[in-house]
Amino acid sequence: xxxxxxxxxxxxxxxxxxxxxxxxxxxxxxxxxxxxxxxxxxxxxxxxxxxxxxxxxxxxxxxxxxxxxxxxxxxxxxxxxxxxxxxxxxxxxxxxxxxxxxxxxxxxxxxxxxxxxxxxxxxxxxxxxxxxxxxxxxxxxxxxxxxxxxxxxxxxxxxxxxxxxxxxxxxxxxxxxxxxxxxxxxxxxxxxxxxxxxxxxxxxxxxxxxxxxxxxxxxxxxxxxxxxxxxxxxxxxxxxxxxxxxxxxxxxxxxxxxxxxxxxxxxxxxxxxxxxxxxxxxxxxxxxxxxxxxxxxxxxxxxxxxxxxxxxxxxxxx
Numbered sequence: 001x002x003x004x005x006x007x008x009x010x011x012x013x014x015x016x017x018x019x020x021x022x023x024x025x026x027x028x029x030x031x032x033x034x035x036x037x038x039x040x041x042x043x044x045x046x047x048x049x050x051x052x053x054x055x056x057x058x059x060x061x062x063x064x065x066x067x068x069x070x071x072x073x074x075x076x077x078x079x080x081x082x083x084x085x086x087x088x089x090x091x092x093x094x095x096x097x098x099x100x101x102x103x104x105x106x107x108x109x110x111x112x113x114x115x116x117x118x119x120x121x122x123x124x125x126x127x128x129x130x131x132x133x134x135x136x137x138x139x140x141x142x143x144x145x146x147x148x149x150x151x152x153x154x155x156x157x158x159x160x161x162x163x164x165x166x167x168x169x170x171x172x173x174x175x176x177x178x179x180x181x182x183x184x185x186x187x188x189x190x191x192x193x194x195x196x197x198x199x200x201x202x203x204x205x206x207x208x209x210x211x212x213x214x215x216x217x218x219x220x221x222x223x224x225x226x227x228x229x230x231x232x233x234x235x236x237x238x239x240x241x242x243x244x245x246x247x248x249x250x251x252x253x254x255x256x257x258x259x260x261x262x263x264x265x266x267x268x269x270x271x272x273x274x275x276x277x278x279x280x281x282x283x284x285x286x287x288x289x290x291x292x293x294x295x296x297x298x299x300x301x302x303x304x305x306x307x308x309x310x311x312x313x314x315x316x317x318x
Contacts, residue, residue, distance in 0.1 A: 047077045080098050082098070
């Protein structure tokens with residue numbers, strides 16, 4: 001999933017609640033006469049953020065507002081009783097929504113919001129008209145003949161079509177020496193497309209295995225502890241990217257064991273424990289891998305690709 005954070009203030013919570021550190025908001029606001037608490041869509045969106053989601057940052061006020069970079073969600077969205085050190089006008093709340101962030105990538109040249117609205121005006125108006133969601137859950141609207149930000153739309157949805165318009169700027173990489181290079185928009189777009197593809201692949205693999213770890217005798221079926229694992233790695237085999245047959249649904253433990261060569265699968269989909277002494281001495285190997293040697297995995301409708309299994313065995317030296 002892709003999100004747009006529209007952050008206007010410079011302090012933004014301060015400390016570990018500061019800009020690029022996390023997303024946060026109160027869990028409620030008050031109605032106009034302050035007689036009751038009400039929810040707000042653009043704050044509630046945070047509970048829909050999942051680890052690995054992409055967060056594009058829109059920063060600044062009025063004519064200085066710009067897309068300045070993007071981060072990755074390090075956690076799922078959640079409610080907390082912790083408080084921002086500098087909550088400002090939001091300090092009234094008794095609880096907050098929060099999402100921790102990681103891997104902030106600044107753009108070499110910020111993308112001015114005014115330019116974005118001007119250059120893509122017709123495309124954006126058409127985009128809004130074609131949306132079927134009510135409310136639209138986007139950071140901008142078309143009102144009184146012009147595009148403008150929606151007041152209070154702190155965190156809103158984005159999609160590949162909108163993101164492609166935002167990043168359709170020809171930013172060249174910074175080649176100056178001695179300075180950390182910022183990320184050009186074209187590189188961001190490639191990175192984002194790859195991440196979206198990986199997320200879609202992982203979800204497809206987990207669905208193929210009925211959202212349950214396929215390792216023999218493992219009963220893990222909690223989605224938070226399942227991974228759609230590549231057999232032939234994403235970086236090693238571009239032809240099999242996105243192919244569900246190149247994936248296994250494994251729990252966190254068995255995914256890590258598979259990736260590190262604690263076991264492989266033969267062409268009959270049976271577990272082959274590692275013969276390496278340094279692995280065989282591992283407590284994890286002895287307790288969770290070795291007892292299932294020779295057992296067949298819980299196969300899915302789409303079976304694992306045998307060429308990919310062979311590639312994994314070669315990589316792990318079986």
